[in-house]
Amino acid sequence: MQSVSDANSVRRETDGLTAPMEFDSLPLISADSHVEEPRDLWAKNLPPSLVENLAPELRDGHSPSGSFADRIGVENLQRIDALTRSDDAVEMQSMADLTTDPERRLAVMRQDGIAGECIYPTMGLYVWNAESREAGEAACRLYNDWIFDRLERRSSRFRCAAMIPTWDVGAAIAEIRRTAAMGLAAALLPLVGTPEYNHRDWESLWNELDEIGMPVVMHQGTGHSMLFYRGPGAAVANLLATQSMAPRGATLLATSGVLAAHPDLHFVFVETNASWLAWAMNTADHYDRAFRQYPGWVRPELREKPSVYMARQIHGTFQYDPVAVASIAQTGSDPLLWGSDFPHAEGTYPHSRASVAEQFAGVAEEQVARMVGGTAAKLFGFAPEVSNTPV
Numbered sequence: 019m020q021s022v023s024d025a026n027s028v029r030r031e032t033d034g035l036t037a038p039m040e041f042d043s044l045p046l047i048s049a050d051s052h053v054e055e056p057r058d059l060w061a062k063n064l065p066p067s068l069v070e071n072l073a074p075e076l077r078d079g080h081s082p083s084g085s086f087a088d089r090i091g092v093e094n095l096q097r098i099d100a101l102t103r104s105d106d107a108v109e110m111q112s113m114a115d116l117t118t119d120p121e122r123r124l125a126v127m128r129q130d131g132i133a134g135e136c137i138y139p140t141m142g143l144y145v146w147n148a149e150s151r152e153a154g155e156a157a158c159r160l161y162n163d164w165i166f167d168r169l170e171r172r173s174s175r176f177r178c179a180a181m182i183p184t185w186d187v188g189a190a191i192a193e194i195r196r197t198a199a200m201g202l203a204a205a206l207l208p209l210v211g212t213p214e215y216n217h218r219d220w221e222s223l224w225n226e227l228d229e230i231g232m233p234v235v236m237h238q239g240t241g242h243s244m245l246f247y248r249g250p251g252a253a254v255a256n257l258l259a260t261q262s263m264a265p266r267g268a269t270l271l272a273t274s275g276v277l278a279a280h281p282d283l284h285f286v287f288v289e290t291n292a293s294w295l296a297w298a299m300n301t302a303d304h305y306d307r308a309f310r311q312y313p314g315w316v317r318p319e320l321r322e323k324p325s326v327y328m329a330r331q332i333h334g335t336f337q338y339d340p341v342a343v344a345s346i347a348q349t350g351s352d353p354l355l356w357g358s359d360f361p362h363a364e365g366t367y368p369h370s371r372a373s374v375a376e377q378f379a380g381v382a383e384e385q386v387a388r389m390v391g392g393t394a395a396k397l398f399g400f401a402p403e404v405s406n407t408p409v
Contacts, residue, residue, distance in 0.1 A: 048360065
């Protein structure tokens with residue numbers, strides 16, 4: 019996730035920019051947008067015996083990311099309220115007022131030039147910190163029912179991820195089947211699995227997802243503590259360490275044979291940026307080749323280089339990552355997914371089109387079209403009219 023200062027710098031640089039004509043008509047689909055859950059969503063709807071075993075963020079309704087105004091900025095809050103409030107509507111008091119209201123979201127998308135959104139939880143990202151399997155499973159089911167009712171079923175422009183309980187593989191598969199039948203778009207798994215994702219226990223899960231055709235999404239910071247360091251410099255260093263889980267996880271999926279065994283199964287690493295992809299591909303290929311001179315070191319010995327599987331099935335989302343864009347010759351454009359990170363202050367709202375124009379300048383239109391919406395439309399199953407008709 020970009021720092022607020024960097025994001026504001028990008029906004030200053032892109033203020034007043036006009037997207038090139040060939041970009042102006044491209045439909046933008048954000049591969050990374052969020053909903054802010056009501057603070058009492060879990061505490062109000064689950065038995066107290068389960069609530070007490072949830073992470074504090076779900077149990078107490080306390081967002082570690084700060085208040086609505088802190089996250090989106092006072093100026094943007096006033097802009098969105100004025101844009102979306104009708105004469106008889108109440109003034110927005112919380113992020114939930116905006117992000118769970120379909121009409122308000124659509125009004126913001128219309129203003130920002132966004133055709134569709136892939137939507138993830140906010141406080142729900144802490145669900146895998148639950149102290150008991152029963153509490154975690156109940157919290158996932160509750161959120162999935164809630165997000166389907168609030169957004170998924172309201173508009174084809176919203177494609178929402180289902181939180182999958184991973185304490186037991188059988189329960190995970192059951193929730194995948196249930197939410198896929200409902201129509202939710204993707205299976206949200208923790209970025210760090212327990213056990214790690216090369217373990218044989220996960221094979222039945224990969225088989226199920228492959229058969230259903232549901233992509234896996236893994237948001238940064240899930241399944242592990244984000245406090246790697248404390249003291250001077252810790253905030254930025256912790257963010258870098260958190261995002262480093264993406265190349266670790268992607269490489270493990272490639273070198274363990276998970277991707278080779280399931281060539282149609284895609285993994286989207288959300289809000290991790292994407293410039294690590296080129297480094298991970300190059301490094302994994304080098305050591306895969308170098309270590310084969312030592313008998314038994316490389317297991318399994320796959321037919322293709324790790325980078326082949328990663329380019330085919332691994333994706334990373336980013337708001338502003340010029341290094342990733344500059345690395346297209348190494349990675350290809352299909353692994354790169356642009357996202358606005360709405361409604362967070364470090365996102366690209368309300369200058370998404372200007373930001374896209376600035377960072378993709380000089381890139382072939384066909385490649386840009388895939389990165390800013392085409393690939394996301396395929397992965398998350400957006401209806402054709404989302405790209406073909408105005409919001």
